[in-house]
Amino acid sequence: MDSNYYKEYFELERHHWWFVARAAILRSQIARLNPATRLKILNVGAATGATTDMLSAFGDVTSVEYDLHCCEFLRNELKMEVIHASVTELPFANDSFDLVCAFDVVEHVEDDKEATRELRRVCKSQGLVMCTVPAFNFLWSDHDTVNHHVRRYTSKSFKSLFPHPETIVFSSYFNSLLFLPVSIFRLLTRVFKNKSKIIRQGSGSDFSISIFNWVEPFFLRIFLIENTWLKRGIPAPIGISYLLAWKKPSA
Numbered sequence: 728m729d730s731n732y733y734k735e736y737f738e739l740e741r742h743h744w745w746f747v748a749r750a751a752i753l754r755s756q757i758a759r760l761n762p763a764t765r766l767k768i769l770n771v772g773a774a775t776g777a778t779t780d781m782l783s784a785f786g787d788v789t790s791v792e793y794d795l796h797c798c799e800f801l802r803n804e805l806k807m808e809v810i811h812a813s814v815t816e817l818p819f820a821n822d823s824f825d826l827v828c829a830f831d832v833v834e835h836v837e838d839d840k841e842a843t844r845e846l847r848r849v850c851k852s853q854g855l856v857m858c859t860v861p862a863f864n865f866l867w868s869d870h871d872t873v874n875h876h877v878r879r880y881t882s883k884s885f886k887s888l889f890p891h892p893e894t895i896v897f898s899s900y901f902n903s904l905l906f907l908p909v910s911i912f913r914l915l916t917r918v919f920k921n922k923s924k925i926i927r928q929g930s931g932s933d934f935s936i937s938i939f940n941w942v943e944p945f946f947l948r949i950f951l952i953e954n955t956w957l958k959r960g961i962p963a964p965i966g967i968s969y970l971l972a973w974k975k976p977s978a
Contacts, residue, residue, distance in 0.1 A: 737800070740777035744943045745902070748950035749859070750781050752901055752970070753830065755958035757785055760855060760896060760972055766825040769849060771814050772832035775800060776807050782828065789824070791817065814842045819849045822978075827856045831968075833888075834860045834876045843888040852977045855896070860885055862900055862969045868913045880969055894974045899957060900966030904949050909967050 740746050766786030773779050773790035774797055782788045790809040792798050801807040812818050814829060815838055827850045829842075836842045846856045861871065861879045871879065882900065886892060902909070953963065 736797075737775040740775050744947035744950065746777065748947055748954075749830075749901075749968070750777070751951060752954050752957055753778075753857075753859070754781060754784075755954055756857065756897065756970065756972060757782075757826070759958060759960065760857075761785065761826060763825065767823070767851075768826045769817075769819070769824040769828065771817070771827070771829040771846065772835075773797070773801065773807075773809055776805050778828070778830055779807065782826075786825070789819075815845055817845045817849050821848055822851045822854075823849045825851055825854045827854065829856075829858045831859050831861065833858060833885075834878055834880065835874070837877055839877075839888060847889070847973070847975060850975045852975055854975050856889075856973045856975065857971070858885075859901075859968055859970050862966055866910060866913045866967065868916055870913075882969060885969055885971055889971070889973045891976055894976055896972050896974050897960060897962070898969070898971040899962030900969050901953055901957065901963060902950060902967035903953055903963040903965055905946065906965055906967060 763786075768782050768786050768788045769791065770779050770782055770788050771791045773792045774794075776790070779788050779790045790801070790807065791812050791814070792801065792809050793811070793813050795811060798809050798811045801809045810818065814832055814836060827846050829846055833839050833842050843856075843858075846858070850856050861876065863881065864879045866879060867876075882898060886895060886898065889895060957963070
């Protein structure tokens with residue numbers, strides 16, 4: 728994460744329409760797919776702590792973060808315990824957690840096969856691995872560059888990282904209703920790359936585009952509509968992001 732982006736991220740994770748809607752979708756899926764009342768949870772890629780706060784409603788959360796600045800922020804400012812480690816080398820024994828989460832993490836890693844292998848390794852038998860990733864490489868933009876993404880995924884390419892595809896209990900694209908306008912915007916910013924920098928503030932991510940501020944409540948309402956079918960287990964065929972939940976088979 729770029730240092731300028733890190734400074735923005737705390738507020739973004741808690742108040743930006745995209746993060747707020749994503750958190751609502753994730754909460755619904757975790758509640759739907761995990762009947763247990765108190766889970767032992769691993770949150771890989773804790774960033775500035777919003778996902779750890781969200782997950783704490785479902786059980787005891789262990790947070791992992793690779794970025795040292797984020798680790799220091801969590802420890803010093805939020806008094807939140809965090810382990811500095813990489814998703815490709817998790818410092819936990821096999822079969823340690825009921826729920827292993829990596830929300831927008833795997834796309835940052837060159838060796839995504841090893842990353843997903845580690846997520847599966849530390850998950851208990853009959854436990855869940857839940858991941859989100861950005862979708863479709865044709866949507867690549869400055870937003871991906873600022874976030875140090877290595878790639879974006881399709882449903883097929885991300886599912887291929889998980890053995891026993893029959894144990895994928897749910898998968899779906901999301902941020903679907905805004906797919907067309909976001910796609911057009913991303914493609915236009917690639918065509919007019921120099922001019923697009925004018926509308927981006929701060930670190931230069933899509934989250935820093937101030938001209939959209941007045942329509943953020945509208946975007947939030949549209950995005951949240953998707954949760955009416957996702958929480959019923961009905962997948963969407965296309966979207967800006969992708970969600971997968973995989974149950975680890977019994978040994």
